[in-house]
Amino acid sequence: MTALCGLDERLLALRERAKEVRDPTAADDTLAYILNLIEKIAPKRILEIGAAEGLTSCAMLLSCAASLTAIELDPARAERARAHFRQFGVSERVTLHEGNAGEILPMLTGEYDLIFLDGPKVQYQRYLPDCKRLLAKGGYLLSDDVLLFGWVRGEAPKKRKMLVEHIRAYLRALEEDEELQTEIAELGEGLAISVKVK
Numbered sequence: 582m583t584a585l586c587g588l589d590e591r592l593l594a595l596r597e598r599a600k601e602v603r604d605p606t607a608a609d610d611t612l613a614y615i616l617n618l619i620e621k622i623a624p625k626r627i628l629e630i631g632a633a634e635g636l637t638s639c640a641m642l643l644s645c646a647a648s649l650t651a652i653e654l655d656p657a658r659a660e661r662a663r664a665h666f667r668q669f670g671v672s673e674r675v676t677l678h679e680g681n682a683g684e685i686l687p688m689l690t691g692e693y694d695l696i697f698l699d700g701p702k703v704q705y706q707r708y709l710p711d712c713k714r715l716l717a718k719g720g721y722l723l724s725d726d727v728l729l730f731g732w733v734r735g736e737a738p739k740k741r742k743m744l745v746e747h748i749r750a751y752l753r754a755l756e757e758d759e760e761l762q763t764e765i766a767e768l769g770e771g772l773a774i775s776v777k778v779k
Contacts (some may be wrong), residue, residue, distance in 0.1 A: 585613055588640060596636050607637045608769030611725060618721060619645050624694035630682050631700030636661030642671040649675050652682045686711035693717060697724040703744055705751040713760060716777045726770025727752060
């Protein structure tokens, strides 16, 4: 994608490999939006929930001078993320928590200018109170994959109905929250862009 042409070639190659083996990484247009937003708001602190191999984290850190807190449940992915942080020279600006975000988020303190939520979708609503607590006023909460193959606004396969209901409930919670101003962008599998206004 031309919007990502400024990214390190090695990082672009790793993103392509991750897509081929179906390892989670942000869609090209989603990442392009995030990088444009980072250029606009110049965040000092970023939180990524569901870091996978750390490729999105690396892209964000290579685009700004922020520090980043990452959470990843899967030990193998967390180990690859650490290797990628070393490879791209950003390790000193990353704090990686390995474990369940539901247990780690309540322990985090301070304020983040940007939170990228890309963990298990069924847990999004559970994570929301901590995301709001940690989000600075004027900060952005970006929730990925909230339209999920069109299922959220349409008909979901029987096996995915429960997952879709969780996402719908999360979107309702965002839209009804007076502290957040939210819009849904048709990027990747849907990106909820929420700004903390109160």
